[in-house]
Structure formats: structure tokens, C-alpha cells
Amino acid sequence: MRxxxxxxxxRLVSASNATLLVEVTLGYGPGPRSARAVYKPVRGERPLWDFPHGTLADREVATYLVSEELGWGTVPLTVMREEGPFGRGSLQLWIEERQDDGLVDVVDPDHVPDGWWTVLEAEGAAGEPVVLCHADVAALRRMAVLDVVANNADRKGGHVLHALDGSVRGVDHGLTFHTEDKLRTVLWGWAGEPLAADDRADLERLVAALGRDGALGDRLLEHLLPEEVEVAHERACELLGRGEMPGPGGRWPAIPWPAF
Structure with missing residues (x-):
């Protein structure tokens, strides 16, 4: 990958920015090692009104670094490549998904799977009642915690992957680490719920790593502005101090559009 x-x-044509499926090969002759990955060149990013232009790929890498510091493996291996087919960009390991075994869904109100959280009630295309819901599993809960710290403004249902190996992975983290509160997610099921004890312990380690003497803060400065790193540290501290998952704030839409 490096x-x-x-x-x-x-090209993944459903993406709003240039997003390419690539194969990364190391070595030649018999037995070269290769892997598929998602390549997001900086030059293919569309300008946004609220995020600085040309920074989304760096935010992908920054979210991976925070995920790794937490030790959760939520974000697939993500690196920055300075020289790619279309220039500088992020490269993220491709994850093969299970079919018909998703962890976020829109269903009939009478068919919410046992143990799932209901996020909201809505109407379908024909006016029928539906609900947005998601599974109640530890790996998905940790993804929601990561999104709070990273201030993820775009946690769509399609960004939650149930991998073939059973792991739960989150992808597409270009809209993260804004200094203003922009959390938009389909994973609101844990709003108001106390933090799990093991999540608290990992967050305490993250807070230390993001602090003035922590190494993670310096690594994030390679991809984010100093004020963005500072606010991420403040969010992690606030989440620990509150001791429970936040709910929608009301200033911004609580759910990204489209939700999937």
C-alpha cells in the first residue's frame, strides 16, 4: 500500500468525488504481492463550501490514524501516496462485503430485526411507513464513538461495511475534523447511552495521545490544521467527561442525505 x-x-461512479478502484502490486516475476484498494486523488475532489479544497484525502488518513490509536480497526488501512496515477491522494485497502447481511437498513416498522436500534420513522417512496434502524453490536458502537471524535459529517448506511471475515469497517471519511459541530450519521441508536467501560479506557488513551505531549497529535498535523487537531482533542475530552453518547444537536441535519 505504501x-x-x-x-x-x-471508477466508482456513484461517488461524488473521483474515486478509483485500483490494484497495488509489490514485486515482479513469480509471486508478486498485490491487493485492491480505493484511490482518491486530491485533484479529483469537488470544491465544498464548508471544507477547505484539496483536504479530503488527508482527512481520510487522519481518521485512520485515530482509529488505529483507539485499537479498534474500524477504518481499513489508509495511507497517503504522494505519487499516484493522478497525483497525490489517499489509498485505502478494499474490503469485500457480505451480501444481504448489512448492519444498517430501512425496513417496515413491523420487521425491525430483534435487538436493533430504531433511529427514525419516515415514509417510503409510495408513502408507506418505514424505519431507519441499525444493529446493536460492539464494533458498530465503536464506529459511532469514532465518528463523534472525528466529527464525521457523512456516516451513510453505505459507509458501514460488514466484511467477509465478520469484521465491521467504516469507509469514506473525507468530511471529518471540521472545527464546527457537523456530526451527521445513521448511527444515532446509542444517543444518551452510557459509554461502555472498555470504550472509556480506549478513549482515555486517545486523549493522552492527542494531548500536548502525545505523538498522535504531531502525526495528525501532517494532514490537518492545528485548530482541527485541538478541537478533536476537545471533543474526545468532552465525550469522556459526559460519559454518554451525544444526541443530535439541532443546528445541522442529523442524518446525511441521502442516508444510503
């Missing part, structure tokens, strides 16, 4: 040759296989 040094292999990148070959473009195709």
Missing part, C-alpha cells in the same frame, strides 16, 4: 505500483481498474 510503495507498490498502482494500476487503475475502474
Amino acid at each position: 510503495t507498490g505500483d498502482i494500476s487503475v481498474l475502474g
Whole structure:
């Protein structure tokens, strides 16, 4: 991922920014090692009114670094490549998903799976009642915690992957680490719920790593503005101090659009 040759296989056309499926190959001759990945070149980013232009790829890498510090493996391996087929950009390991075994769904109110959280009630395309809901599993709860710290403004249902190996992975983290509160997510089921004890312990370690003497803060400064790193530290401290998951704040839409 860090040094292999990148070959473009195709484009993910549903993405709003240039998002390419690539194969990364290390070595030649018999037995080269290769892996598929998602390549997001900076030059393919569309300008946004609220995020500085050309920073989304760096925010992808920054979210991965925070995920790794927490030790949760929520975000697939993500690196910055300075030289790619279309220039500088983020490279994230491709995750194969399970089919028909998602963890976020829109269903009939009478068919919410047992043990799932209901996030909201709505109407379908034909006016029928539906609910947005998600599973109640530890890996998904930790994704929600990560989103609070990273201030993820775009946690759509399609950004939650149930991998073939059973792990739960989150992708598409370009809209993160804004200094203003922009949390938009489909994972509101834990709003108001106390933090799990093991999540608290990991957050305490993250707070230390983001602090003035922590190494993570310096690494994040390679990808974020100083004030963005400072506010991320403040969010982690606030979450620990509150001891429970936040609910929608009311200033911004609570759920990204579209939700999937």
C-alpha cells in the first residue's frame, strides 16, 4: 500500500468525488504481492463550501490514524501516496462485503430485526411507513464513538461495511475534523447511552495521545490544521467527561442525505 505500483481498474461512479478502484502490486516475476484498494486523488475532489479544497484525502488518513490509536480497526488501512496515477491522494485497502447481511437498513416498522436500534420513522417512496434502524453490536458502537471524535459529517448506511471475515469497517471519511459541530450519521441508536467501560479506557488513551505531549497529535498535523487537531482533542475530552453518547444537536441535519 505504501510503495507498490498502482494500476487503475475502474471508477466508482456513484461517488461524488473521483474515486478509483485500483490494484497495488509489490514485486515482479513469480509471486508478486498485490491487493485492491480505493484511490482518491486530491485533484479529483469537488470544491465544498464548508471544507477547505484539496483536504479530503488527508482527512481520510487522519481518521485512520485515530482509529488505529483507539485499537479498534474500524477504518481499513489508509495511507497517503504522494505519487499516484493522478497525483497525490489517499489509498485505502478494499474490503469485500457480505451480501444481504448489512448492519444498517430501512425496513417496515413491523420487521425491525430483534435487538436493533430504531433511529427514525419516515415514509417510503409510495408513502408507506418505514424505519431507519441499525444493529446493536460492539464494533458498530465503536464506529459511532469514532465518528463523534472525528466529527464525521457523512456516516451513510453505505459507509458501514460488514466484511467477509465478520469484521465491521467504516469507509469514506473525507468530511471529518471540521472545527464546527457537523456530526451527521445513521448511527444515532446509542444517543444518551452510557459509554461502555472498555470504550472509556480506549478513549482515555486517545486523549493522552492527542494531548500536548502525545505523538498522535504531531502525526495528525501532517494532514490537518492545528485548530482541527485541538478541537478533536476537545471533543474526545468532552465525550469522556459526559460519559454518554451525544444526541443530535439541532443546528445541522442529523442524518446525511441521502442516508444510503
